[in-house]
Amino acid sequence: xxxxxxxxxxxxxxxxxxxxxxxxxxxxxxxxxxxxxxxxxxxxxxxxxxxxxxxxxxxxxxxxxxxxxxxxxxxxxxxxxxxxxxxxxxxxxxxxxxxxxxxxxxxxxxxxxxxxxxxxxxxxxxxxxxxxxxxxxxxxxxxxxxxxxxxxxxxxxxxxxxxxxxxxxxxxxxxxxxxxxxxxxxxxxxxxxxxxxxxxxxxxxxxxxxxxxxxxxxxxxxxxxxxxxxxxxxxxxxxxxxxxxxxxxxxxxxx
Numbered sequence: 079x080x081x082x083x084x085x086x087x088x089x090x091x092x093x094x095x096x097x098x099x100x101x102x103x104x105x106x107x108x109x110x111x112x113x114x115x116x117x118x119x120x121x122x123x124x125x126x127x128x129x130x131x132x133x134x135x136x137x138x139x140x141x142x143x144x145x146x147x148x149x150x151x152x153x154x155x156x157x158x159x160x161x162x163x164x165x166x167x168x169x170x171x172x173x174x175x176x177x178x179x180x181x182x183x184x185x186x187x188x189x190x191x192x193x194x195x196x197x198x199x200x201x202x203x204x205x206x207x208x209x210x211x212x213x214x215x216x217x218x219x220x221x222x223x224x225x226x227x228x229x230x231x232x233x234x235x236x237x238x239x240x241x242x243x244x245x246x247x248x249x250x251x252x253x254x255x256x257x258x259x260x261x262x263x264x265x266x267x268x269x270x271x272x273x274x275x276x277x278x279x280x281x282x283x284x285x286x287x288x289x290x291x292x293x294x295x296x297x298x299x300x301x302x303x304x305x306x307x308x309x310x311x312x313x314x315x316x317x318x319x320x321x322x323x324x325x326x327x328x329x330x331x332x333x
Contacts, residue, residue, distance in 0.1 A: 079114045079312050081106065081166055084138065087311045091304070092173050099199070100172040107144060107153075107167040108160040114138045119305045120320040121294045123167060124152070128159045130320050138166045139320070140305065142174055142181070142297050172199065174300050179307065181248040181300030182206035185269070188299050189222045191244055205247035205260050205268075213240035216287050219267065223289055226299075229324045231291040232273060236282050241267045248296040254280040261286055271296035292326035 088104075089097065097104070107123065118136035120127045123145045131139050139160075145153035160167050174180045175197060182197040183206060191208035198204050210219070219241050220233040244267045245260025251270040257280050260268050266286060270277075273290035281288040298319075305317045 079315060081109050081114070081138075083312070084114060084168070084308075087308055088168075088170070090311060091307055092170075092177055096173050096176060100176075103172040104170040104174075105168065107169060108157050108165075110137075110160070110164040110166045112137055112164050112166065114166065114315060116316040116318060117305060117308065118318040118320045119301045120322055121297045121301060122322060123156055123169060124322075125155060125159055127320050127322065128156060128163065128165065128167075131165055131318075132163045134318050134320070136165060136318055136320070138168065140301070140308075141167070141169045142171060142301055144169045144171065170304070174304060175199075175203070175248070179300075179303050181297045182246045182251075184299035184303045185226075185248055185296055186244075186246055188226045189219070191219075191246070194243075197247055203247060203251060203256065205245040205251060205256055205265075207260070207263055207265065208244045208246060210241050210244065213242045216241055216267065219244070220289055223269070223291055227291045227295040229292060229295055229327050231289055232327070233290075234278060234281055234288040236287050237266065237285045239266060241287065243267070244269060246270070248300070249293045252277045252290070257281060257284075257286065257288075269296075292324065294322055294326060295324065298322075 114137045118131040119140045121142045123141045176199045186208040194207045197206040216235045223231040243265045245265035246269045249271040252272045269289045271293040
């Protein structure tokens with residue numbers, strides 16, 4: 079497979095309208111003149127991801143995030159390293175968040191929550207909604223998150239009823255507007271990939287449970303689903319998950 083054929087696969091997997099709406103939020107970061115036999119996938123593009131991809135013999139890195147502009151100088155350093163190793167790099171952000179099989183849907187599938195509706199964009203990010211059938215305890219849902227993400231997801235229990243209806247927006251889906259919308263849809267619990275003072279306070283105020291994993295590992299399952307669908311359309315490629323460090327929720331290095 080070459081990069082042109084890879085682009086054709088992306089257009090088959092994602093609705094044209096979605097790709098057009100977010101045409102500035104996906105694409106190749108660097109294209110190497112190299113056939114694609116092994117695809118490595120991760121949530122973030124970083125120098126560490128590129129190094130691990132190189133060690134694993136990866137020809138194409140597919141990530142959810144580009145190197146963020148506000149991580150000053152990182153994108154340029156990543157492109158230099160990709161060029162040195164002759165590895166292509168492709169990212170797909172908003173389209174993966176709002177496609178039917180995307181990040182929030184994939185997380186629901188992993189933690190055992192039935193998908194009622196997937197996350198969409200309607201002038202703003204709208205969380206997906208999942209149902210717990212049968213209802214489960216908050217502690218059981220929190221443990222499912224911790225086990226699935228393999229990290230210490232944080233939980234705030236703000237009522238004593240079983241969890242029935244869950245709002246989910248992976249990554250930075252933590253604003254009080256997101257929580258308020260989920261509450262208005264009848265959600266008793268909310269799951270996201272970041273937590274702020276305001277979201278924690280608001281969840282406590284309205285009596286809605288809150289669970290927060292990390293930005294990276296609430297979204298890796300969407301990347302895994304995407305990689306598997308790419309392979310379904312081209313069975314000749316190999317897939318490699320490039321494991322990132324759990325640096326967001328773990329304690330920093332002691333000084």
